[in-house]
Amino acid sequence: MTDTFIFSVLFVALPLDFIIAYAGRKRHIGFGWSLFLGLFLSPIVSLIAVLLSDRIDEDNDLNWGCLPPLLLIVIIAVLILLFKWSR
Numbered sequence: 001m002t003d004t005f006i007f008s009v010l011f012v013a014l015p016l017d018f019i020i021a022y023a024g025r026k027r028h029i030g031f032g033w034s035l036f037l038g039l040f041l042s043p044i045v046s047l048i049a050v051l052l053s054d055r056i057d058e059d060n061d062l063n064w065g066c067l068p069p070l071l072l073i074v075i076i077a078v079l080i081l082l083f084k085w086s087r
Helices: 003-025 029-040 043-052 066-084
Strands: none
Touching: 003 029, 003 043, 029 043, 043 066
16 A cells, blocks of 8 residues: 555545544434445445434434444444454
8 A cells, every 4th residue: 555545545635534524423424334334335435325314303302323334334443353363
């Protein structure tokens, strides 16, 4: 990997993913799913999903919105690590 690619991922894409996910925290898509989309697809896809998602009313509770995508990210990371270590 080139230095430019690593720089663009670390200092552009990741902060952009978290900013877009933060914007999705009060929408039906939630923080976790918008972060998942940003990390595994692209920040643009995540932004489109956040903007198309409906806002949550102030009365609704934001219960376990982040847990399913967080578990999915952890499972995928573990599978990738296991696959790399098995070689």
